[in-house]
Amino acid sequence: MRSILYVMTALTVIGLAFWAYHENYKTQEAIEKTSKLQREIGAARVRLSVLRAEWAYLNRPDRLRDLAELNFDRLGLLPLRPRHFGNVDQVAFPLPVFDDLEPITNPIATSSQGADQEQQP
Amino acid sequence: MIRTPLRPLARILDARQRGENPDAIERENIRLRHEEMRDRLRLRAEQRLLLLGIMYFCAFLVIAVRMGGLAASEATEPRAATNGASIVAQRADIVDRKGRILATNMEVHSLYAHPHQMIEPLRAAEELGKIFPELDVADLKKRFTSDRKFMWIRKKLSPEQKQAVHDIGEPGLLFGPREMRLYPNGALAAHVLGGYGFGREGVHSAEVLGTAGIEKFHDDLLRDPAREGAPLELSIDLTLQAAAEKVLYGGMKIMGAKGATAILMDANSGEILSLASLPDFDPNDRPLPALGDDPSISPLFNRAVQGVYELGSTFKIFAAAQAMDLGIVNPNTMVDIRGPLTWGRHRIRDFHNYGKELSVTKVIVKSSNIGTARLAQMIGADRQKTFLEKLGFFDVTPVELQEAKRAKPLLPPNWSELSTMTISYGHGLSASPLHLATAYAAVANGGRMVTPTLLRQNGPNLGERVMSESAAAASRAMLRLVVSHDEGTASFGDVRGYAVGGKTGTADKPMPKGGYYKDKVIATFASIFPIHDPKYVLVVTLDEPEIHAAGELRRTAGWTAVPVAAEMIERLAPLLGLRPTIEPDTLAGITLTSQ
Numbered sequence: 001m002r003s004i005l006y007v008m009t010a011l012t013v014i015g016l017a018f019w020a021y022h023e024n025y026k027t028q029e030a031i032e033k034t035s036k037l038q039r040e041i042g043a044a045r046v047r048l049s050v051l052r053a054e055w056a057y058l059n060r061p062d063r064l065r066d067l068a069e070l071n072f073d074r075l076g077l078l079p080l081r082p083r084h085f086g087n088v089d090q091v092a093f094p095l096p097v098f099d100d101l102e103p104i105t106n107p108i109a110t111s112s113q114g115a116d117q118e119q120q121p
Numbered sequence: 122m123i124r125t126p127l128r129p130l131a132r133i134l135d136a137r138q139r140g141e142n143p144d145a146i147e148r149e150n151i152r153l154r155h156e157e158m159r160d161r162l163r164l165r166a167e168q169r170l171l172l173l174g175i176m177y178f179c180a181f182l183v184i185a186v187r188m189g190g191l192a193a194s195e196a197t198e199p200r201a202a203t204n205g206a207s208i209v210a211q212r213a214d215i216v217d218r219k220g221r222i223l224a225t226n227m228e229v230h231s232l233y234a235h236p237h238q239m240i241e242p243l244r245a246a247e248e249l250g251k252i253f254p255e256l257d258v259a260d261l262k263k264r265f266t267s268d269r270k271f272m273w274i275r276k277k278l279s280p281e282q283k284q285a286v287h288d289i290g291e292p293g294l295l296f297g298p299r300e301m302r303l304y305p306n307g308a309l310a311a312h313v314l315g316g317y318g319f320g321r322e323g324v325h326s327a328e329v330l331g332t333a334g335i336e337k338f339h340d341d342l343l344r345d346p347a348r349e350g351a352p353l354e355l356s357i358d359l360t361l362q363a364a365a366e367k368v369l370y371g372g373m374k375i376m377g378a379k380g381a382t383a384i385l386m387d388a389n390s391g392e393i394l395s396l397a398s399l400p401d402f403d404p405n406d407r408p409l410p411a412l413g414d415d416p417s418i419s420p421l422f423n424r425a426v427q428g429v430y431e432l433g434s435t436f437k438i439f440a441a442a443q444a445m446d447l448g449i450v451n452p453n454t455m456v457d458i459r460g461p462l463t464w465g466r467h468r469i470r471d472f473h474n475y476g477k478e479l480s481v482t483k484v485i486v487k488s489s490n491i492g493t494a495r496l497a498q499m500i501g502a503d504r505q506k507t508f509l510e511k512l513g514f515f516d517v518t519p520v521e522l523q524e525a526k527r528a529k530p531l532l533p534p535n536w537s538e539l540s541t542m543t544i545s546y547g548h549g550l551s552a553s554p555l556h557l558a559t560a561y562a563a564v565a566n567g568g569r570m571v572t573p574t575l576l577r578q579n580g581p582n583l584g585e586r587v588m589s590e591s592a593a594a595a596s597r598a599m600l601r602l603v604v605s606h607d608e609g610t611a612s613f614g615d616v617r618g619y620a621v622g623g624k625t626g627t628a629d630k631p632m633p634k635g636g637y638y639k640d641k642v643i644a645t646f647a648s649i650f651p652i653h654d655p656k657y658v659l660v661v662t663l664d665e666p667e668i669h670a671a672g673e674l675r676r677t678a679g680w681t682a683v684p685v686a687a688e689m690i691e692r693l694a695p696l697l698g699l700r701p702t703i704e705p706d707t708l709a710g711i712t713l714t715s716q
Contacts, residue, residue, distance in 0.1 A: 046228055049211075049214075049225060049226060049227075050227065050228075052222060052225060053222065053225045053227060053303050053305055055222075056221065056222035056225065056305035056306070057303075057305040059221075060305055060306045060307060060309070061306065061309060061359065061360065061363030062306075062307065062309070062363070065363075065367075079364070079692060080692075080695040080696055081691065081692070081695060082616070082617065082618050082619070082691060082694065082695055082700075082701040083701075084695065085695065085700050085701060
């Protein structure tokens with residue numbers, strides 16, 4: 001009986017030790033993964049900021065103005081002026097669309113109530 | 122185990138027969154048994170010792186291996202936890218009101234040298250000279266061969282330059298990571314942004330510090346890690362700024378001015394939508410400050426906030442507004458304008474002779490100095506002083522620019538009655554165009570002060586009341602007539618559909634040693650548009666404009682600043698989303714009384 005107790009205790013200790021080490025390794029792994037991800041996030045952030053800077057650089061007003069002037073033949077872009085504002089009545093009114101209406105086939109029940117009654121003088 | 126009996130009967134009986142002592146047999150047997158026990162115990166002890174030895178050996182081996190490993194590897198702190206979100210230690214971006222980037226960061230490299238590690242210092246110097254033509258090769262050679270252990274060569278390298286330096290293959294040339302500030306729009310809004318420099322510099326990093334403009338004013342905010350890299354949102358609109366700078370540049374060239382500034386402000390919130398000052402500079406490569414007495418020749422000079430000048434007749438509307446606010450006059454009250462008005466040794470003259478008397482409206486429309494001086498006399502020095510102080514002309518403007526902190530308006534040391542009269546038409550008190558724009562915003566929004574700001578606001582931000590709603594409305598009607606009336610000084614400023622109202626101002630430029638230049642002026646046009654629904658204030662100032670027009674050399678604001686401002690309104694108003702509208706008829710109720 002006693003030896004069983006000893007063996008059980010020993011096995012418990014071994015089991016707990018295994019569990020503790022396992023948890024420890026899992027934690028270490030998670031920490032490693034986190035720091036790796038954070039490094040990746042950092043690198044992505046740098047990339048993103050470079051891309052945003054590049055986007056801003058390529059879209060700087062000076063360059064866009066020059067491009068609009070160079071491609072005037074094709075694009076015909078001009079600086080916005082007051083005369084470019086249009087009025088609502090310059091826009092063609094859209095024609096009504098009838099496609100979705102089926103031809104009427106069912107009989108229309110018009111009210112004939114009291115039609116055959118004689119009119120009271 | 123069968124134990125050998127100590128006294129085996131057979132042997133005892135034998136021994137007795139032979140007459141021997143049987144105890145000897147027992148002792149002999151005990152001895153043998155003890156020897157056997159001893160041998161057994163020794164063997165067991167030896168085994169235990171061996172086991173213990175092996176265990177110790179293993180334990181020491183583990184420790185030795187671990188120690189060896191620790192000694193051979195790089196030390197790291199043991200970690201039981203990891204930090205959640207990473208701290209963004211970068212300087213925050215600056216964006217415009219629509220989120221477009223005005224300033225951001227870039228990771229580049231710096232180049233430094235360890236001359237003692239160099240193998241071919243002379244060749245390295247030659248090669249560096251080829252990559253960077255601005256470096257002094259002879260000086261580099263001297264320094265590479267000296268006893269120095271460390272020297273900086275370049276603070277910023279582009280990736281191409283870095284590769285070229287790398288290709289030299291010199292182990293004594295080293296790179297360090299470095300963050301630099303990038304202004305992708307170049308010179309656009311340069312005076313707002315300011316510039317940057319490096320603070321404490323190390324091989325691994327360097328502090329990026331703002332040196333001017335909003336970069337310096339909000340340096341702490343931009344560097345605050347608690348903001349987690351949230352960008353600083355400005356009230357500036359990139360599109361408006363670009364258009365304003367383009368128009369202003371064209372206007373400055375046509376008018377032959379040596380400098381120009383334009384401020385577009387939202388009259389209800391005090392937000393500055395565009396602030397242009399020319400000549401400008403590229404904040405990516407900020408020039409050195411100018412030497413000498415006159416800072417205004419440097420492109421770094423921000424005319425909008427640092428250009429403290431007498432702003433001339435643009436001030437007249439304040440005298441008229443105050444007189445109407447106090448109930449002294451109404452727009453139709455006749456004012457005596459017979460001149461010249463002599464006060465001590467000083468004489469106040471008008472640009473032309475406008476007759477004997479004019480209504481207050483006409484005084485403003487024709488810009489009569491004498492008429493305004495008479496109004497100021499009626500108001501009195503104390504009340505005028507209080508009014509101008511409320512309008513912010515006594516203090517530096519609170520705008521978020523480092524330069525503004527030192528640009529204090531110049532007030533007369535002794536506010537005499539003569540000062541009262543001259544200040545009423547804009548002489549004797551110097552302020553910046555931004556001061557003027559702020560005061561005009563109060564006229565535009567119905568008499569409430571606003572705080573000029575470069576940071577994006579949510580909705581109107583009206584402050585203290587400085588004049589009554591009706592006085593502001595009457596002043597706006599006068600400003601409209603200055604532009605729309607045939608005799609108005611700003612008749613070139615009428616932009617169809619936008620109902621511009623404003624006041625011109627032409628002030629002689631002061632000489633550095635006192636007195637005024639005869640042929641150099643500051644021409645200003647302060648305007649409000651659309652006047653029937655005032656939303657925006659635009660102030661355009663040209664420094665020393667001159668143009669040949671209609672047969673003579675013109676310098677007055679009506680011929681110089683006004684056409685530039687009109688062109689600017691025509692370009693900017695559509696960008697602000699304002700449709701051209703027909704002015705409502707209500708303003709016609711205020712009619713000019715003919716003389």
